[in-house]
Amino acid sequence: xxxxxxxxxxxxxxxSIRRLVRETRLSVDDFIYPLFxxxxxxxxxxxxxxxxxxxxxxxxxxxxxxxxxDLGIGAxxxxxxxxxxxKDEHGSAGFAPKGIVQQAVRALKSMVRDIIVIxxxxxxxxxxxxxxxxxKNGYLDNDASLDVLAKITLSxxxxxxxxxxxxxxxxxxxxxxxxxxxxxxxxxxxxxxxxAKFASKLYDPFFKEGTRSTLSFGDKRTHQMDFGNSxxxxxxxxxxxxxxxxxxxxxxxxxxxxxxxxxxxxxHMPLGAYNVSGEYAMIQAAAQLGRLDRDAVMLEALTCLKxxxxxxxxxxxxxxxxxxxxxxxxxxxxxxxxxxLEFQL
Ligand code: PBG
Ligand code: ZN
Numbered sequence: 001x002x003x004x005x006x007x008x009x010x011x012x013x014x015x016s017i018r019r020l021v022r023e024t025r026l027s028v029d030d031f032i033y034p035l036f037x038x039x040x041x042x043x044x045x046x047x048x049x050x051x052x053x054x055x056x057x058x059x060x061x062x063x064x065x066x067x068x069x070d071l072g073i074g075a076x077x078x079x080x081x082x083x084x085x086x087k088d089e090h091g092s093a094g095f096a097p098k099g100i101v102q103q104a105v106r107a108l109k110s111m112v113r114d115i116i117v118i119x120x121x122x123x124x125x126x127x128x129x130x131x132x133x134x135x136k137n138g139y140l141d142n143d144a145s146l147d148v149l150a151k152i153t154l155s156x157x158x159x160x161x162x163x164x165x166x167x168x169x170x171x172x173x174x175x176x177x178x179x180x181x182x183x184x185x186x187x188x189x190x191x192x193x194x195x196a197k198f199a200s201k202l203y204d205p206f207f208k209e210g211t212r213s214t215l216s217f218g219d220k221r222t223h224q225m226d227f228g229n230s231x232x233x234x235x236x237x238x239x240x241x242x243x244x245x246x247x248x249x250x251x252x253x254x255x256x257x258x259x260x261x262x263x264x265x266x267x268h269m270p271l272g273a274y275n276v277s278g279e280y281a282m283i284q285a286a287a288q289l290g291r292l293d294r295d296a297v298m299l300e301a302l303t304c305l306k307x308x309x310x311x312x313x314x315x316x317x318x319x320x321x322x323x324x325x326x327x328x329x330x331x332x333x334x335x336x337x338x339x340x341l342e343f344q345l
Contacts, residue, residue, distance in 0.1 A: 033318035049205035091123030174243035202278030264309025
């Protein structure tokens, strides 16, 4: 069978038919909205590198979560932005019972019903040097850092986190966290592992302005993955699953769709992708210059992530995309521009 019997354009004639045969659908159900929480009250300050995203004190955080929930967003990923004076070499503010994230979790869980509060487990927002754990002789010490991860994990669990998300890319981190949780009665608390997390320059807007956790020396290439590697990403994911990860994640997302695709094909696990700060900033900046249609490119990017195989999408676009999706479902189909299909008997 070939042309003219085959005419793929038959199913592209108008939005009604395209909609019917569309293979991938973006849903607000899949969105995870990252939020940055700061000490204080009444603070809602736009993060200039992430326009449309804010540094929020807990009162404003609750308000923001309610607003997002009204748009259908049901999951949030929390990042704490402590004051510089609260940082130390070991990141101990990261596991303080009254730390910024711990307080924020308590507030969200008690004031907003039926949401999932996910907490990022990594010391780098709380260390003076900005690294993801304990530094010994200028090198990130793996096993000493695991102890810190266990403490952060437990403090998040005790505060009421619904899902802990280890971001450090330390060897054995999932096993350490699973053990810490299980021996303290939190056997039902799931882990979403940043399983294949690459050493990427696309995190810069997050560091520089999101969490203000810039490195005082070196980089993260001794623990985060080399971006040329995809077999290694599969090994990392396999290890995390073996150690007890419930959801696995690829990060960044848009340059890494092959990794997302492979991960879904090989593991059949709930899979997340982190549409990171640099990916967001690129689209926003190009739109600001008038070079790209922001809404269209945003929906294209997020839909393509789903097509590649991701189930969950962590994205700074969550609210903007949710707004567009809710308009779209209410909208009538576009008028026909070409004659309707004629079915011949
Ligand atoms: C670790 C963490 C980072 C990001 C999310 N969690 C930075 C890093 O590990 O290097 C980056 C997210 C983004 O760029 O949007 N706390
Ligand atoms: Zn880190």
